[in-house]
Amino acid sequence: MDINFFESLKLLFQIIAVIFVASYLFTRSRYFKEVITGKISIKTQIILTLFFGIVSIYGTLGNIQIHGALINVRDLGPLVGGLTCGPYVGIGAGLIGGFFRYTQGGPYMYSCFFASVMAGILGAVMYYANKKQFVSTPVAIIFTILVETLHSLIALITTTPPSQVVSIITVVIIPMIIINAIGMGIFSTMYHNLIAEWKTMDEKLALETEIAKKDAELHIAAKIQQSFLPDTLPVFPGFSIAAKSCPAKEVGGDFFDIIPFQVIKLSKESLGIMIADVSGKGVPAALFMALSRIVVRVVAGWFDEPAKTITYANTIIEDNSKTGIFVTLFYGIINQEKKSLRYVNAGHNPPIIYRQTTREFFELPLTGIAIGVLPDAQYDQNVTILQSGDIICMYTDGVTEAVNETNEMYGENRLKELIQKNECLEPQKMVDKIINDVNVFAGNEPQFDDITLMIIKVE
Numbered sequence: 001m002d003i004n005f006f007e008s009l010k011l012l013f014q015i016i017a018v019i020f021v022a023s024y025l026f027t028r029s030r031y032f033k034e035v036i037t038g039k040i041s042i043k044t045q046i047i048l049t050l051f052f053g054i055v056s057i058y059g060t061l062g063n064i065q066i067h068g069a070l071i072n073v074r075d076l077g078p079l080v081g082g083l084t085c086g087p088y089v090g091i092g093a094g095l096i097g098g099f100f101r102y103t104q105g106g107p108y109m110y111s112c113f114f115a116s117v118m119a120g121i122l123g124a125v126m127y128y129a130n131k132k133q134f135v136s137t138p139v140a141i142i143f144t145i146l147v148e149t150l151h152s153l154i155a156l157i158t159t160t161p162p163s164q165v166v167s168i169i170t171v172v173i174i175p176m177i178i179i180n181a182i183g184m185g186i187f188s189t190m191y192h193n194l195i196a197e198w199k200t201m202d203e204k205l206a207l208e209t210e211i212a213k214k215d216a217e218l219h220i221a222a223k224i225q226q227s228f229l230p231d232t233l234p235v236f237p238g239f240s241i242a243a244k245s246c247p248a249k250e251v252g253g254d255f256f257d258i259i260p261f262q263v264i265k266l267s268k269e270s271l272g273i274m275i276a277d278v279s280g281k282g283v284p285a286a287l288f289m290a291l292s293r294i295v296v297r298v299v300a301g302w303f304d305e306p307a308k309t310i311t312y313a314n315t316i317i318e319d320n321s322k323t324g325i326f327v328t329l330f331y332g333i334i335n336q337e338k339k340s341l342r343y344v345n346a347g348h349n350p351p352i353i354y355r356q357t358t359r360e361f362f363e364l365p366l367t368g369i370a371i372g373v374l375p376d377a378q379y380d381q382n383v384t385i386l387q388s389g390d391i392i393c394m395y396t397d398g399v400t401e402a403v404n405e406t407n408e409m410y411g412e413n414r415l416k417e418l419i420q421k422n423e424c425l426e427p428q429k430m431v432d433k434i435i436n437d438v439n440v441f442a443g444n445e446p447q448f449d450d451i452t453l454m455i456i457k458v459e
Contacts, residue, residue: 082123
């Protein structure tokens with residue numbers, strides 16, 4: 001058959017294309033999963049031996065015959081089988097492919113039979129040398145070139161007449177080495193891509209499992225955190241109270257509390273009120289929130305003055321604030337008989353008081369810095385006299401700093417307008433009204449701060 005170097009390559013490419021379509025489909029099967037994991041059952045080894053043996057047979061059938069030599073990719077089957085699966089598959093595929101070549105006859109049938117088996121053996125040796133792992137693509141290509149070169153040398157030395165050596169080398173051996181090396185490179189790339197794909201899938205599954213676990217933990221943490229907030233607010237004659245906290249994440253740092261007279265070292269005519277915002281987000285903020293609430297609640301039972309309570313609580317909280325977390329907090333004591341509110345505002349948003357009799361607003365200003373910043377911080381307290389109809393609005397910055405899609409903040413003016421327009425609503429309905437209005441204002445824009453609100457109405 002009169003054929004040149006490039007025609008040999010072209011015909012061999014056509015043969016190898018069919019092989020790799022089959023190989024691609026096979027590597028997607030469940031059998032090849034065992035190869036990747038290194039746990040190949042006997043049944044799978046038999047199936048893989050037959051598969052790579054058939055690949056070797058097809059590599060022989062799609063041959064080009066020149067001077068009795070068959071240009072082919074027969075060695076690719078046993079070589080890949082040995083490199084990926086070890087000796088049983090590699091040698092088995094080599095025997096199948098080699099025996100079939102032997103049945104085709106010709107002067108090269110003995111050397112080709114031996115070369116096919118040798119390819120499987122050498123592949124298996126490399127398999128063990130690389131600790132039962134498929135070698136890298138460059139190594140696989142170089143190894144294939146060496147194996148095919150050895151195959152060709154055996155054929156040249158044992159069978160090829162001297163007059164045909166040059167033509168056999170240029171038209172048969174070189175194209176065969178090149179196409180087998182290319183074929184191995186394609187298969188190796190496919191193999192390593194498959195490993196990377198499965199590794200990515202495993203990592204994705206592990207990540208999804210971890211996320212699900214974290215979500216479950218956060219859900220539990222959120223329930224625990226909610227248990228720290230009052231389920232029901234105490235009845236306090238002369239005052240109607242409602243409050244709500246909506247964390248931006250599963251767990252947040254905002255909290256509110258109502259401290260009844262049984263806890264405070266005061267008369268039955270007194271009630272403690274508190275709202276706070278812990279810096280930071282997530283579980284650390286929630287843990288610090290729990291600490292802060294418990295400390296203030298306990299210390300409130302030791303002192304009858306808000307300033308003394310917060311000053312002492314600050315020393316405890318600051319001593320436990322190792323990560324730079326701090327708390328802005330408003331704490332006050334309402335006296336039912338005097339209708340007075342004594343309070344400390346430790347760096348918190350100034351609560352708003354709306355006076356219905358004059359339709360005016362005024363704020364309860366800061367009396368000190370946030371809690372947990374300085375160990376020796378001192379706090380002053382103020383007192384304000386309340387009137388019937390007064391509406392006290394205590395809130396965290398998640399209300400006024402909520403943003404919409406144009407990055408506009410909700411702001412204090414909107415809050416005041418809403419309170420004034422709905423001054424006749426009872427506190428719970430007003431709380432719901434404000435939170436709903438903030439959510440409508442924000443629309444689909446994600447919020448990154450908790451929303452906590454307390455409304456107290458003086459009857």
